[in-house]
Amino acid sequence: MSEIQDQIFSVSEITKSIKFILESTFEKISIEGEISNFKAHGSGHWYFNLKDEGAVINCTMWKGVNNYVFFTPEDGMKIIVTGRITVYPPRGSYQLDVRSMKPAGVGELQAAFERLKKKLFEEGLFDQEFKKAIPTFPKKIGLITAADGAAVKDMISVAERRFPLVELLIAPTKVQGAGAAENIVNNIRKLNLLKDIDVIILARGGGSIEDLWAFNEEIVARAIYKSKIPIISGVGHEVDFTIADFVADLRAPTPSVAMELATPDIEELKNFIKDSYSLSCDIIERTLENYRSEIEDQISSYAFRYPLEKIRKYSQMVDLNSYKIVKEIEKKILALSNRIALLSKSIELHDIDKTLKKGFALIRQNSKFISRKNNFNLAEPAIIKFYDGEIEIK
Secondary structure (H helix, E strand, O other): OHHHHHOOOOHHHHHHHHHHHHHHHOOOEEEEEEEEEEEEOOOOOEEEEEEOOOOEEEEEEOOOOHHHOOOOOOOOOEEEEEEEEEEEOOOOEEEEEEEEEEEOOHHHHHHHHHHHHHHHHHHOOOOHHHOOOOOOOOOEEEEEEOOOOHHHHHHHHHHHHHOOOOEEEEEEOOOOOOOHHHHHHHHHHHHHHOOOOOEEEEEEOOOOOOOOHHHHOHHHHHHHHHOOOOEEEEEOOOOOOOHHHHHOOEEOOOHHHHHHHHOOOHHHHHHHHHHHHHHHHHHHHHHHHHHHHHHHHHHHOHHHHHHHHHHHHHHHHHHHHHHHHHHHHHHHHHHHHHHHHHHHHHHHHOOHHHHHHOOOOEEEEOOEEOOOHHHOOOOOOEEEEEOOEEEEEO
């Protein structure tokens, strides 16, 4: 001991010694404490402090390792971490290289749930005024759930029974454990890019608070709130409540009930159509009978018969006047026919060819007929037209 006390170390030598002792002694150690100054770096690494009432230790959890943490750490949460002590010589400081992390009991998750619930409530994400209406007759429903889970089978069965006309689009989703929240958010965004999705059902079966924790993540809550498509949450059993239930446009106690809320019952629709058809037929029949009686009453009334008599009287007058008009037209036609015949006879008497045939001739000069001696020009050529031909005089 005296030799070590008498020995003089450099800073690097003593740091290396401390590093060796700490790292070899605390290769794997579990520590419980409260998170403070939590930072998720853009690189994907997590940096935070773990503290209790008497001390603080710096912690680092590297990208890839922290992917296996099923919840999002936040300041004030009590956790249990497992890792190894490492020393960083340039600063002469030690820190905990965290390899795993879990809440220090269910109470911590419940406390985190209440904190986030209060925060989002104060921001208005639960307000009824922002809830979108669920369509009555959806053509296509998007399902965000585990592709091989019991929940999806139950929902398909309900849809086939209630409303087989609806089309279901399943977005296979991790609904538990590390990365589940991110997967849910990505699928909400993908379905919102489609133009034909009428409603989204976010669902999974029951489980512990740890199993359902992905639906308590803030990123999931905000993705539901931003969705343009209405979302029905059907997470867990009837007694289970998640943050997603409060933000969703409609909450269902189970996945099966979520599908019932999203679809109309085809049997109820059939009965409604039958009842409506029967009622409509009765109304139409009664209406026709009322009109029929009213028309018969009107026809048989004196007020209705009197106009008919007047119509018949005027009809006879029309027939008589029509006969007179026809006779007058026939007289006019006969007179005009006689006049036409007379004029035709007169035209025949003045026919040029007949006149020429009698021995007369026509003299034409400069394209004009000469009817007087004084009009004839001896210096100009002329054409004499006889019945049997023409002679040109030059």
